[in-house]
Amino acid sequence: MSIFFYFGRYLLFLRSMFTQPEKLSVYVERLFAEMVAIGIGSLPIVILISIFQGAVTTVQTAYQLVTPMIPKTTIGIIVSDSTILELAPTITSLVLAGKVGSHIASEIGTMRINEEIDALEVMGINSAAFLGLPKILAGIVMIPILVIISIFLSELGGILAGHLSGVLTADQYIQGARSSFQLFNLQFSLIKAFTFGFIITSVSCFHGYFTQGGALEVGESSTKAVVYSSIMILVSDYLLAQLFLKV
Amino acid sequence: MIELIDVRKSYQEKEVLKGISTVFETGKINLVIGASGHGKSVLMRSMVGLIDIDQGSISYDKRVLDYENYDQTREIRRDIGMLFQGSALFNSASVQDNVEFPLKMFTTMTKEERLDRVNFCLKHVNLENVNSKFPSEISGGMKKRVGIARAIALDIKYLFCDEPNSGLDPITSRVIDNLIKDITEEFNITTIINTHDMKTVFDIGDNIIFIYNGDKWWEGTKSGVKNSNNKELQAFLNASYIE
Numbered sequence A: 001m002s003i004f005f006y007f008g009r010y011l012l013f014l015r016s017m018f019t020q021p022e023k024l025s026v027y028v029e030r031l032f033a034e035m036v037a038i039g040i041g042s043l044p045i046v047i048l049i050s051i052f053q054g055a056v057t058t059v060q061t062a063y064q065l066v067t068p069m070i071p072k073t074t075i076g077i078i079v080s081d082s083t084i085l086e087l088a089p090t091i092t093s094l095v096l097a098g099k100v101g102s103h104i105a106s107e108i109g110t111m112r113i114n115e116e117i118d119a120l121e122v123m124g125i126n127s128a129a130f131l132g133l134p135k136i137l138a139g140i141v142m143i144p145i146l147v148i149i150s151i152f153l154s155e156l157g158g159i160l161a162g163h164l165s166g167v168l169t170a171d172q173y174i175q176g177a178r179s180s181f182q183l184f185n186l187q188f189s190l191i192k193a194f195t196f197g198f199i200i201t202s203v204s205c206f207h208g209y210f211t212q213g214g215a216l217e218v219g220e221s222s223t224k225a226v227v228y229s230s231i232m233i234l235v236s237d238y239l240l241a242q243l244f245l246k247v
Numbered sequence B: 001m002i003e004l005i006d007v008r009k010s011y012q013e014k015e016v017l018k019g020i021s022t023v024f025e026t027g028k029i030n031l032v033i034g035a036s037g038h039g040k041s042v043l044m045r046s047m048v049g050l051i052d053i054d055q056g057s058i059s060y061d062k063r064v065l066d067y068e069n070y071d072q073t074r075e076i077r078r079d080i081g082m083l084f085q086g087s088a089l090f091n092s093a094s095v096q097d098n099v100e101f102p103l104k105m106f107t108t109m110t111k112e113e114r115l116d117r118v119n120f121c122l123k124h125v126n127l128e129n130v131n132s133k134f135p136s137e138i139s140g141g142m143k144k145r146v147g148i149a150r151a152i153a154l155d156i157k158y159l160f161c162d163e164p165n166s167g168l169d170p171i172t173s174r175v176i177d178n179l180i181k182d183i184t185e186e187f188n189i190t191t192i193i194n195t196h197d198m199k200t201v202f203d204i205g206d207n208i209i210f211i212y213n214g215d216k217w218w219e220g221t222k223s224g225v226k227n228s229n230n231k232e233l234q235a236f237l238n239a240s241y242i243e
């Protein structure tokens, strides 16, 4: 079936969540559980990739800027700006699409084939809202927080790598990073993180929710969740850049 | 009372329900019998609004179920308890949490009141000391009983059971049959059971509907079942005799 069919279904799925919750307190409880699962659960991988990402970018930027005419602080400028604008929000989100997205899709997909979603429905519960809303809200809150952590650790990784490889000192790095820092870049980064958080959770809920068949199809939904949220992250990354960054 | 008028459903070319009309009375155990693949589950899922029927109407004490009107469907469903063919317990929650869940969602009970109710329901289905077990840690028959306990946790008016004793040993089957009978009488609810267990039919059936190829082929009481001269029903019956 066509892409329009799926996109329409995706929008209807999102719309169906906007109803009066059966019981607010249960939704809030689930929201906190999801925030812990997404936030704390993803922390180790975010720490790992951020430090290495900052370190590698620093070493490679230094390698590209070989002429002595360019001051060392330029490396700090380039690494810091690209971390804030692109690397931290996008790379982190792509990795989280793999980790969080596949988990959400397989969790909801398993509930679907096990008739747990039907059981929720027959109880008179809006299953789309009950399963989806807490995850989506947790995603748009926690993923920006993870991105802030990622920015911080990437810079740290950059400083560390500069120091260890003797390319530039911590002072030079920080001086460069501060000289080019703009608050707007950070805001833009968070707008991206917010959008990507929404994409990862909503697309994965969608693919899990409409799983049909058995265990094999749950695996397929999980793969689709990762693939489609990654594609949507990249496309919206480009669109947001077009929209917000006036040269 | 649940009334069906000319309920029809097709999948692609295949007509699965061919215009079923009947009435399920309050306080009675209504059995839907028929061979595998003849449309029992589809009928039951249509009745609770999980399947959008092509034609006909389903009404709960004069409230007509409208698949398009989701809020009203949810309203009716608050009065429904259902045991699924595969139990459909929440696998990530303990037995206690499974039974407590509807109470948590739809009542303002305190934690203690809820626990009392959970233990009351579990006791009703002869399950004690399994509160902290997970669905993967209990047997199929126990899962069905937890499913029933969850279905009756709230004060329901309609109870649906899709093959409550398929895959169970004869003794447990009788336990579950009697349980459903007791619950139906005690709370005066409308109970509908899909089954191909003839023992269930003769033990607890008040009103029996025989589904054949998506059609209502025969309807009557359990004494009528033996005396009927419906060829397919007799064949179905003869196949179950052991003597």
Ligand SMILES: Nc1ncnc2c1ncn2[C@@H]1O[C@H](COP(=O)(O)OP(=O)(O)OP(=O)(O)O)[C@@H](O)[C@H]1O
Pocket (backbone or CB within 6 Å): B011, B016, B034, B035, B036, B037, B038, B039, B040, B041, B042, B043
């Ligand atoms: N989603 C579907 N798509 C296509 N055909 C379906 C679908 N669901 C059910 N059917 C068909 O409808 C018919 C009736 O199925 P149903 O599950 O109601 O049988 P049943 O009487 O409950 O059988 P059993 O006793 O084995 O549970 C079957 O032939 C089945 O192939």
Ligand SMILES: [Mg+2]
Pocket (backbone or CB within 6 Å): B040, B041, B042, B085, B162, B163, B194
């Ligand atoms: Mg069936």
